[in-house]
Amino acid sequence: MITELGHFALILAFFVACFQSVVPLIGAHKRWAGWMAVAEPAATLQFVLTLGAFGALMWAFVTSDFSLELVVANSHSAKPLLYKITGVWGNHEGSMLLWVLIVTLFGAFAAWFGGNLPPTLKARVLSIQGLIGVAFFAFILFTSNPFLRMDVPPFDGRDLNPLLQDPGLAFHPPFLYLGYVGLSMTYSFALAALIEGRVDAAWGRWVRPYTLAAWIFLTIGIALGSWWAYYELGWGGFWFWDPVENASFMPWLIAAALLHSAIVVEKRESLKSWTILLAIIAFGFSMIGAFITRSGVLTSVHAFATDPERGVFLLMITGFFMMLGLTLFAARAGAMQAKGVFGLMSRETMLVANNVLLGVSAFVIFVGTIWPLISELMFDRKLSVGEPFFNMAFTPFMVVLGLILPVGAMLPWKRGNLGRVVKPLAGAFALAVAVGALAFAMQTERSALGPVGLFLAAWLVSGAAVDLWSRTGRGGGRLSRLTRLPRADWGKAVAHAGFGITIAGIAGMLAWEAEDIRVAQVGDSFDVSGLTITLDDVREVEGPNYLSTMADVTLSKGGSEISRLTPEKRIYPVAGMPTTEAAIDNGFLRDVYVVIGDEQAAGGWAVRTYYKPLANWIWGGAILMAIGGALSLSDRRYRVAAGARKTRAVGVPAE
């Protein structure tokens, strides 16, 4: 019964979305206040109905209702409750329902908190958001309905993919979707602005919180996924340049570019048409991400439900929204005149450089991701584009970005004097060079990666600190002024420092990792990077829905014990699949990563040990970036001054 109600709510939500996408748009065109105002209750209703449908599906999972095909395929009665809940989105149909739920959530947000938007703009934004909803409701109902029943319900389900039964991966998809779908909001704002024919500072201010939110969620989502890969896949890789990873990374890069260019729109009323274009492209990349994950066009480790029919449908949705956006852009972008004037040496110029670097780096990843497809279709060459290519093609952009960032962040708007900016940064630069040189002197390898990475990290972190300090003015009381700086300033500094920390982590881990693979007898001790590893015991353990081979390992240094680790090797009998559960001793400067392998024919166990310098800095930096974004998002100007452009019932359309 609950399932049918959920199914019905989903169909109703589809009709509400159809209504919402048409009526307010006409209302805004004809200036009929009633038709415009209907968008708000419609958005709320759409959200409530979708939430109901989602709740019904969750109920089916929690109560293990095996009359539902989806539950049978992805759940098992013995599965822990947490993974019954997260199993709702651990599959194609459920994850699309979560996706559309977030589409409606963002729409409802714009309806609830968009009180200071001009009514026409608000109606148009909600109507475009409704149109996006229509596309996805149709996609779910016609190709991937989660509410299909079984003719003969089985006694138990086939269990969720064991790799997904993990906290890191359980919450990775919702964050990613919040990010992807957050970009649908910026798309709606961009299209609404194009229809209105008007983009000004106020528009920049309205669209920036959504961009920021989307970017924060993408940051967290990507970091969670990479952290999961690190501890789960058994050898500590954290990024594979897999098509699906790239699919999440491209929107992140574009969102980062968008969020910087929206600042220029907000503060200087320049880069308007570029920002609109970026907003359209960002959503396009989100859609391409959905397409890549679910169509199976590109092979990837993320074997999601792949189905050509769904792929074609998603491609059509992507094509439709891109055509719509770009056509409107072509027709209307000319009307958007830049107002701000700025000199060559100015914050604006540096933000343009930021956009060029981020945009081109996303483009490089895009070309690399789809190249195997193009090459096979057009040149009949079946080939792979993997990690070595991306490392080589992508890294230079980030190095240049890191180099210019602290200078650009301190240059004043309009017209600046480079000398005046460089002077306070000289100390930071000297410190960074010293750190890089120290790293170079201490390492035994002859790779440039580690020293350059640490140099950039020190440069970014100290540059951010100098930037903050310089904002406190002169004379006494600078410390207390530091605490009263706008949150946006803090957010900027924290996020930029986080970028540096992540660079340090990646460089340190890639440059100075040590690895040990050996056969160890129970009781054996061996040394890795100055630490002693002892294999004390190996035993069989039974979990709720898996069997585990668990090793007891002691990690010690110079005779004193540091920690006890229990790496595991699990088998999930229902899914018939093994997983490794690495044991990691987390440290500030290094991780020790131990994996237990197979029992050897000649006795003993395969044991792998990795010494990973600065590993946690990768995710620490990502967390800092997200915190920086959140600080910026909480800046009071988004709450207090958000209504800077006073509402007018009748606007002046720019024809």
Place this chain on the structure above:
Amino acid sequence: MKRLVLILCLLASPLWAVQPDEILDDPALEERAREISSGLRCLVCRNESIDDSNADLARDLRLLVRERLVAGDSDEEVVDFVVDRYGEYVLLNPVASGSNLVLWLAGPVMLILGGLLAAVYIRGRANSKPEGEAGLSAAEEARLREIMKD
């Protein structure tokens, strides 16, 4: 769904990446073997190098690479040997020749284009007159009067 299950079963081989018994006694040779195998793709996996992969085929390839190295091949000879048998598909780093030049040059060309566009835009902004000095439009004048009345 069946396909997914099938794929998962294929993944479910009991082996893990580089095994202790594969490692060569000569550390220099082993280092080269690792270097080479991290650039070769495991053919039955999805975007993983044979160095990271757990599949049986990846193990066979790893052993093959080591065999060739022990036989005295240079790094290039080993890679060519594998490519001759399995095709260009095994290379994770695509060769920069023929149509692949498009891939390799896409980034630099786009950077130059983007840089040029940005330069033109910035020059245009730097040389234009501030619009504020051009005065207000009629509508803005009207709005200003309205505000001033309040």
